[in-house]
Amino acid sequence: MFVTCKNILNLPGLEKMKVVAGKGGLNKVIRWVHVTEVPDVSNWVKGGELLFITGVAIGNNTELLMQFVKDINMRKLAGLVINIGPYIEKTPKEILDFADNVDFPIFELPFEVRLIDITQNICRTIFTEKLEKESMSNFMREIIFEDVNITEEMLSRAALYGYNENKNYCALVVDIDNFRLYLKENELQDEDTISNIKNRIQETIEYVMYKNNKKCLYTMQSDAFFFMVPMEKENNNIDYIAETIKNQINKTIGFITVSIGIGGICNHLRGFNKVILEGRKALEMTKFYKKDDCIINYKDLGIFRLFFEINNHNEMRKLFNENLLKLKKYDEKNSSNLLQTLIVYLRENRNLGKTAEILYIHRNTIKYRVKRIEEILNCDLKDEEVIFNIKLCIRIGIFLNLIK
Known part of the structure; x- marks a missing residue:
């Protein structure tokens, strides 16, 4: 699950926070929360933050507030929460109109509500979600890459991460094209920078799955991301999902492309490693043909499938x-x-x-x-x-x- 501008409204203690503009952007993912009174945020935001302001520094200066909202929208922040009270009595109509036009969520929160309680609640939810994802990733890495027996205990653990034994799952392997060459050419050695690029790719893939209502099980290893995607019997849209992932990464990151290998479909946890391997074999063919930014399905490999065996x-x-x-x-x-x-x-x-x-x-x-x-x-x-x-x-x- 993602923590978004929409689902934080369901958190306990946030009953008095209401959306006043930008409802078209409520699916934006919140990566962290900040409280600020400084109009210039350019030096310390990374994108995805939800900002809280009381208006101490801005007051009822509509022009300054508009400049602030335009700036944080341009920097891809998730949204803005305005503490309505003595400094900002109400959100100006010009701000609301702008936010509606660009689908930038703006919330209002009564001044008497303690900001510390609200921000801690949201941050706790984000942190808990991160821990759950790390736990699932470690579990999936064990299932896919280690020779383990699938016991009832493991099936129970998988169920906690959303595994449904009544569904079919299709393997999707997403690989960053020429990543080592890209790092070398751009002289990138800082682990935080490299990790940030991978995290952005993973979040993009997760968001595509979220938009398509797919409760996936996944992990990452080296430069590749391994997803087991639940399939509806009447609508196997894995090709559409793969194409959307590829295009969305091109759009949101730009300097990176990915190639995607689609493996087979299985209906039990014990088959995950086999169909993931098929996705990896499909990706190998992109290297043989020296192709980047492409999608290849294992079932379309023809005689090459025999060669791999x-x-x-x-x-x-x-x-x-x-x-x-x-x-x-x-x-x-x-x-x-x-x-x-x-x-x-x-x-x-x-x-x-x-x-x-x-x-x-x-x-x-x-x-x-x-x-x-x-x-x-x-x-x-x-x-x-x-x-x-x-x-x-x-x-x-x-x-x-x-x-x-």
């Missing part, structure tokens, strides 16, 4: 060498690109025109290259069995990183 790759390498090594060596010796031409030609179902268009060369050049390929490989590219073997070896070459 083969522990000894010697026979695969031998098959590649028998069918394509001569062409690869010819390219290396002559600085040509016949192997790439062959890959495109087969991908386009041996259509000379489309192949020429993709490679930006003349159709006759493609005809010459195809003939030269047949000579080097001593094969007939009209023979369907030959085509099958070559296509298979192309995939082996990609899988074993023999084709760049």
Whole structure:
């Protein structure tokens, strides 16, 4: 569960706090709470805070209050609570109109209510939520990455974190693209900065799940986030959720992209590690194809799924060498690109025109290259069995990183 501007109103002791503007933004997540009387907050807010003011420094200066509200809205704060009393008698209409237009939540709280009680209550809720998430993450790390027996006790613990044995769960693995390279290029070594980036990504993913009413079980390890997403039998919208996560991270963080591997679906806690592994294998294919910012589903891997199950790759390498090594060596010796031409030609179902268009060369050049390929490989590219073997070896070459 997230602590949001909306659900804090249900906390005990907050009965007298009411929303007066910006109701469209009540789903904003509250990361912490501050009480301030200083109009300039730019040096100490990080985003996501809920601010409380009594108005000692601002008073009934509408212009100064407007500047303050615009500033904290621009800095992505969660909302503002105005202590209505001797300093600010009521929230000016101009402020309310602005907050409504930008969906920035503004609350009013009677002056006689003790701020310390309210802020402690909210902070306690945030802290408790954080501890629960850490506990669940440790539990899920044990389930996914360690060889453990699923006992009744573990099932009971899982239920405390929202696990429902009557639901199916789909694995989602979200990996930060080239994160180590990004840190190196930007000379980022500070652990707090690195941790902050990861936390922002995790919070973004959690928020997408929250918006889609998904009570997920999840953990993080290294640069990847592992989610088990409950699925409704009548509506498996995992592709939509994955796309939303990818786009939202691009939108909110900007300098970071992620790739997402979708694993299979299971209906018991003991199957979580298996379908998470499928999601990780799907992500490996993005590395083979050197793709970033993409989504790949394990069920769409086709023959690559068989490759992952083969522990000894010697026979695969031998098959590649028998069918394509001569062409690869010819390219290396002559600085040509016949192997790439062959890959495109087969991908386009041996259509000379489309192949020429993709490679930006003349159709006759493609005809010459195809003939030269047949000579080097001593094969007939009209023979369907030959085509099958070559296509298979192309995939082996990609899988074993023999084709760049």
